[in-house]
Amino acid sequence: MKQLLMFFTAFILITSCSSDDNSAQNNLILPKAVSFIFPNEQLGTNSVGIIVYDGNKIVSLTREYSKFVYTYEGDRITKQTEFDVDTKGKEYKSREVVYIYENGKLKSRTFKEGFPDNNSEALSINTTIYTHLSNGLITYVNYSDSNIKQGEGSLELKDGNVIKESTTFGASQTLIMYEYDTKPNALKNVLGFDLLLNEVAGFGKNNIVKMTRTSTEFPNPAVYTKSYTYNENGYPIRAFSYDSSGNSIEYETRYAY
Numbered sequence: 001m002k003q004l005l006m007f008f009t010a011f012i013l014i015t016s017c018s019s020d021d022n023s024a025q026n027n028l029i030l031p032k033a034v035s036f037i038f039p040n041e042q043l044g045t046n047s048v049g050i051i052v053y054d055g056n057k058i059v060s061l062t063r064e065y066s067k068f069v070y071t072y073e074g075d076r077i078t079k080q081t082e083f084d085v086d087t088k089g090k091e092y093k094s095r096e097v098v099y100i101y102e103n104g105k106l107k108s109r110t111f112k113e114g115f116p117d118n119n120s121e122a123l124s125i126n127t128t129i130y131t132h133l134s135n136g137l138i139t140y141v142n143y144s145d146s147n148i149k150q151g152e153g154s155l156e157l158k159d160g161n162v163i164k165e166s167t168t169f170g171a172s173q174t175l176i177m178y179e180y181d182t183k184p185n186a187l188k189n190v191l192g193f194d195l196l197l198n199e200v201a202g203f204g205k206n207n208i209v210k211m212t213r214t215s216t217e218f219p220n221p222a223v224y225t226k227s228y229t230y231n232e233n234g235y236p237i238r239a240f241s242y243d244s245s246g247n248s249i250e251y252e253t254r255y256a257y
Helices: 005-009
Strands: 033-037 047-054 057-062 066-073 076-085 091-102 105-113 124-132 137-143 149-158 161-169 172-180 208-215 222-230 236-242 249-256
Touching: none
Parallel strands: none
Antiparallel strands: 033 047, 033 249, 047 057, 057 066, 066 076, 076 091, 091 105, 105 124, 124 137, 137 149, 149 161, 161 172, 172 208, 208 222, 222 236, 236 249
């Protein structure tokens, strides 16, 4: 259920853009564009995401046929809305995520999808409830719009990074282990992202270099690796993601600051 913010793992950066200059004034390093480049069409379609900020608050991200708009209350992201954009530039609301916090931590996430028009109620609503335990452990439960439990899972955090994620859906269980470098993540300075847990795929204080995945259906570990090129400030400007063989590039990500 991470459909909206997962776009950050599939950007393709072609050129940098001049967005809000407040980030430079605040001495914050923020990506103005993030991109994904696929070696062939079978693996994916190249795209470019242009990001606009207000200081270090993300305002919007725009791609050719979609747009994401963010709402803050203070320093926290409380809503994210996705619009489909047609060839004439008209926007149609397609998805919305609402975040609620308790004691400075994410308490719930409500995912809404399917809007017959921009002002109507969503056709589908799913909610995730989080429980923050000690030692960086967080559990969560997913509910359907009829309040039926759909699945559950847990996250283990260390030094600002998700190092372990476990999910259960029916009889299926999945375990993912993450390893990181020591360099700053490209999105590290985006205000409020650190409160969204695993909502932003691949986000953390540092950058994922290895992911090991096992599941009920596929008990043999599948290992995926990433390599990076960094700028003079230590932030990634290029990242190569490899398949489980470690020999073929699945996609390349580029960042412009």
